[in-house]
Amino acid sequence: MDGHVSDGYRRQAEEWLDQDPDPETREELRALLGDEAALAERFGAKLEFGTAGLRGELGAGPNRMNRVTVMRAAAGLAAVLTSEDAAERFERPGNGASVVIGYDARHKSDVFAEDSAAVLAGAGVTVHLMPRPLPTPVLAYAVRFLGADAGVMVTASHNPPRDNGYKVYWGDGAQIIPPLDAEISRSIDAVGRIDELPRGVEWNALDDGIVEAYLHALSRLPLGTARDVSAAYTPLHGVGGEVLARAFAWNGFVPPDVVAEQSRPDPDFPTVAFPNPEEPGAMDLALDLGKGHDLVIANDPDADRCAVAVGGRMLTGDEVGGLLAEHVLRHTSGADRLVVTTIVSSSLLGKIAAAHGVRYAESLTGFKWIMKAGTVHDRLVYGYEEALGYCVGGDDGVPVRDKDGIGAALAVAALAAEAKAEGRTLLDLLDDQARRYGLHATAQLSVRVADLSLITDAMDRLRATPPDRLGGRTVTDVDDLSAGLGGLPPTNGLRFRLSEGGRVVVRPSGTEPKLKCYLEVVEPVTGSVAEARTTADAALAALRDDLAGVLGL
Structure with a gap:
């Protein structure tokens, strides 16, 4: 334990304790009040709400997934759905906003779903809650089937066991994209204490009919x-x-x-x-x-x-x-x-x-x-x-x-x-x-890091000095995807086009601390397909080896 804890982090932790409804995370946080490093990690940053919603490790503090974080997210979503211009923006016929909520079987998913239902209902939103833990595609289908304005899925998909997450869908049944994610994020930041939020106690508990419809x-x-x-x-x-x-x-x-x-x-x-x-x-x-x-x-x-x-x-x-x-x-x-x-x-x-x-x-x-x-x-x-x-x-x-x-x-x-x-x-x-089309062989190189700055540094190096050759093939073009090429929205990625057919795309993962590289080679089938596969596999291995050296991670 560190003998000195800054007043700022200690004060933030005590304010969090004062409003946290979860006895597990309150107990966890009380045990950390004398640990400067632990408090800094939890309160020196926060989970950012983006186009993947929220995703992170379970635990106390704004940089973790917990009941406070989830209720703030629900309140921010409610504020957007019930804003003065919401009816006009969402082409709503005037009967108020509605949200359908689903959840998987991860730790606290059911609790987070019910907390979201209570906060949204307390804000005057009609809530439909899935009857039990169900797949994400059932929730995505239900948004349009029920004519809801939005959907929430409590899941961390394939992340490690200690993670959970919060995905938001819009009325078209698809996940939100910019600038809507930024608008919801600003609304979340404006939410005050969660113990002062009005909470509803009634919502529509869906039954197996929604699964049968799917x-x-x-x-x-x-x-x-x-x-x-x-x-x-x-x-x-x-x-x-x-x-x-x-x-x-x-x-x-x-x-x-x-x-x-x-x-x-x-x-x-x-x-x-x-x-x-x-x-x-x-x-x-x-x-x-x-x-x-x-x-x-x-x-x-x-x-x-x-x-x-x-x-x-x-x-x-x-x-x-x-x-x-x-x-x-x-x-x-x-x-x-x-x-x-x-x-x-x-x-x-x-x-x-x-x-x-x-x-x-x-x-x-x-x-x-x-x-x-x-x-x-x-x-x-x-x-x-x-x-x-x-x-x-x-x-x-x-x-x-x-x-x-x-x-x-x-x-x-x-x-x-x-x-x-x-x-x-x-x-x-x-x-x-x-x-018919040529053998299109693909592979990945993923590098998991403990320090996200390593990914930033690697991307900066690649932009500053892109390689001339990869896997024995000439790099013919380098596309910086942050420029929004081809009418696509800007994103942090680089695409290297290669001679003899092939390409490499490098981008940071949006949900995990990884740098992800996507490799493709195209081999004509002039003899047997097996021979073409052997050639393609060797080409992909050479690409992977060269790229690993260039990344320096």
Whole structure:
């Protein structure tokens, strides 16, 4: 314990204690009152509300996720929804604002959801509260289904067990983007003591009808008629298991065999180091169960992402993205169809769109941007990002305006069943695409840091002295994405275009202390696909090695 604590941090901590309704965080904070470093870490900064909402470690203080932080966020959102010009801005018919709130099974998610309901109701907002912990895509669907002005999802998705978060959706069913996030953030900053906020005690407790409405919407996806497919599945201790099983049965598929050790929600995620299907080891139990099955499928804990393996091989997000794109386009029609991916995803989708005569757009990273791509004349039928996020639609568009791991799993099962009926697998379909469009091979290099200034320094170095060559290929162009290139909003990222087909994109993660690098090479298939894959793998390894040296992290 440090013998000296500054009056400022001590005073802030005591003010926090005086209004904190949570006995756990009060006890935690009292034990830290003599620890200068701990108080500085909690009170010298705060969780910033941005386009990902809030996300951080649980604990006391403004730089943690806790009941005070959440109630302040709810009060800030309420202030925007009930402002004097709100009815005109939101084209509301005059019956007041409404919000639907969902939550996952992480520590305190249910408490944060009820606190949000109480604060929003106390501000005069009509609140619809989900009946139990449910997947994020159910909440995203519910916003439009219920005609709400906004939605709140309490989740930290695939973050470590000690994290939680607070995602905000707008009335279009998509996550908020600037400048709305900044407006809500300013409103949060203006909130006073949370123990002085009026709190409502009545709200609309939703029942299973909202899940059934979501399942009915998924039945309109392009699922074809083939149903003979066997799958193994894990929800990774999250909330996807029950809804996915119902979705499969609802649409005539045999529900998957489920990894028993990971079948029930558990906020401690005891069988995995990180509850993210992209992390090494997270899929081991599912892959073991999946031996002899046609497919292995995983959702992350809030079930907005979907991972796929076939024949013991994990498919990349880009590989699944390309397969689902052609599946959707084969089962839909119209030149006004739009498919969208992000600047860090494979360039393959653009070639698929051209071959099918449909519109194509690129967006910044994140589904909040995918949903804003294109024009009012476009009909979005499919969007994906390489981080295992897919938004699958049919001829009437997409039912969920966010990534949906349940809908994606259904579509993958339908595609695998179609292939199986022809004596083929998804791996065969990948080879078909490689022959048709060239082999588009992608990989990532992610560097986790303890000090965020290291990421800032690395980005500054890359801007000041970009490399001339990477992986033996000449860097032909360097695009600084902070300039808002190609009509995209500015973002902190760099794109290096390479000779012989390929590119590297470097950007800080928006949700984790990571620097993320996205690599792509394109190899023509002149012999066998296997030979092209070997060449591409070697090229990606060379790129990764060179880039790691350039980053210096």
